[in-house]
Amino acid sequence: MVTREQSVKAGDIVLVPWGLEEPVHARVLELWGNPPSQVRVQLLLGTEDEQLILLLPPSLLTPAA
Numbered sequence: 001m002v003t004r005e006q007s008v009k010a011g012d013i014v015l016v017p018w019g020l021e022e023p024v025h026a027r028v029l030e031l032w033g034n035p036p037s038q039v040r041v042q043l044l045l046g047t048e049d050e051q052l053i054l055l056l057p058p059s060l061l062t063p064a065a
Helices: none
Strands: 012-020 023-034 036-043 053-056
Touching: 012 036
Parallel strands: none
Antiparallel strands: 012 023, 023 036, 036 053
16 A cells, blocks of 8 residues: 555656555556656556556555565
8 A cells, every 4th residue: 555655756657556466567657746646557468469558546456675
């Protein structure tokens, strides 16, 4: 979970929960609000054909190590 102490910015790689499987990597595209209340991310699923973009609350994101 991203907290106020752990800010994310556009271009960062984060982990996003994805169904019953392991979390998937995603790239932060945009943030709205100060502090951010919505984050637009692009899932990095390994195929260029499938570019899934989601709008999520920051509480669902985990910074990727």
